[in-house]
Amino acid sequence: MEEARRYVQELLAQGDTSVEGWAKVLRPPRIVASSERARSNFAADYAWLRENRQAYLDRWVALQDGKLLGSDVALRALVARLTARGQIEGTFVVQVD
Template identity: 30%
Template sequence: MDLNGLPTELEQFVQRKIEEGDYQSPEEAVSAALRLLRKHEDESHGQQPANGHQDPQTRSADDVLQAISNALSTGKPDLARKLALDGANQYPGHDELQKYARVLAPPKVTQAGQLQTPSIRASRKWLRAYGQDYIGQWVAVRDGQLLYASTSFEELSAHIDEAENTFITQVH
């Protein structure tokens, strides 16, 4: 899609959204904008959304999984976390989205001293000792033992059943 016909400000906005990983192409960004415009028009005229019963912006579970994968592969873990949490809320019965939401959820700290549990200390020690061997990969470490390593977060998460007490990171 040629964006040259758009005002400079809009063209820059679309390009930024693609670079941030929100959209994969100019077509996808413009399509999303048109869906929003149509929804706004329908709502302002008191009409149902175009499909009659579902918000046209709602993504399928597979679309959410693809967006999470894209965010992770482009180095945007915060976006992946938001997508996973939103997807898990939207699809509470979808096991894979629920797993992503658990694995990508922010750490829960109930006490400041909890950060220095023996398990965490052992895992951080392992990362300092062996991390350089896994640069660019995702690793899962528990109690100072490597559970799994992969260049793909999806593959890593498929091999990790429980994220609790597991240190998961991409090694840089």
């Protein structure tokens, strides 16, 4: 990944604008922390994952305080449902593998 990022940056420095899209795709992920009060209870969420992992393999799950809010094979679909229900804030979303 780092090598691809360096290569794209070299091409951009040479004036090759055709790789601007790749520069965006290869950017390191941005992490945004939510407020302390909005966080789910990670210990409870982790306990739920340990107990239910096998039933949700290869799916995205949304947990809050050790309770399953939803699951889906597609992250975007799950996030859209949680957002529509007003449940996205403070929710722990993870892919089970």
